[in-house]
Amino acid sequence: MSTKKGEPRSSNEKAKALSDKVVKSRAPRRKSYTLDLRIHSPASLGYLGIDGIDTAPAMVRLAKVKGLDVIAVTDFHSGDFIDRVVAAAEGTKLTVLPGVSLRCRLAGCDDVVIICLFPENYRSQQVNTFLREVGVPTSQLGREDYILDTPFGAILSVIEAHQGIAIPSRMDKTPHRMNVIPVLVRE
Numbered sequence: 001m002s003t004k005k006g007e008p009r010s011s012n013e014k015a016k017a018l019s020d021k022v023v024k025s026r027a028p029r030r031k032s033y034t035l036d037l038r039i040h041s042p043a044s045l046g047y048l049g050i051d052g053i054d055t056a057p058a059m060v061r062l063a064k065v066k067g068l069d070v071i072a073v074t075d076f077h078s079g080d081f082i083d084r085v086v087a088a089a090e091g092t093k094l095t096v097l098p099g100v101s102l103r104c105r106l107a108g109c110d111d112v113v114i115i116c117l118f119p120e121n122y123r124s125q126q127v128n129t130f131l132r133e134v135g136v137p138t139s140q141l142g143r144e145d146y147i148l149d150t151p152f153g154a155i156l157s158v159i160e161a162h163q164g165i166a167i168p169s170r171m172d173k174t175p176h177r178m179n180v181i182p183v184l185v186r187e
Helices: 011-025 055-065 082-089 124-134 152-161 181-186
Strands: 035-039 070-073 095-106 109-117 165-169
Touching (some): 070 082, 082 095, 082 124, 095 124
Antiparallel strands (some): 109 165
16 A cells, blocks of 8 residues: 655555565575784784794784684784784775773773774774773783783763673673673673
8 A cells, every 4th residue: 555745654554664684684695704903013912923024914814824804903901013913904994993902990800801892993092092081001011911900880971982882701701700601681
């Protein structure tokens, strides 16, 4: 049943139009993507580098060899290497997501690791600005053993203000971390 231009549709017509859209959205995707959202670089202290090799292009080549479509550079408490990996990936099909890993405290557990991912156009400077805003001291940039004291809710607010997302990482590694999962779900 069609309506003339400008006439309001009946609720049945609206529901039918909506159901047609829903059915269409259930079509299987034609492309799948392979991702690694936890890539560390020399900006993370303790990173095992190879002397004499420019690490950023090597990381891009390794991603290609592994068949990855998307990688996220997520060093601990540092955004310093993002620009180098993005530059190394120019002209390739690899998508590089800027990010950072934070070690936080939550519900009595001081070993909650959060991967923060930001829009593709973010660069080292914006990620390092984010780190200052959540309270990471400059002396702790790149340190995996640093534990951020900023309240967890405040960290999430700053992530959202930067149009980022937070992904808990390796929460199944210890019973202590697993006990925090219900609290993470509520946050």
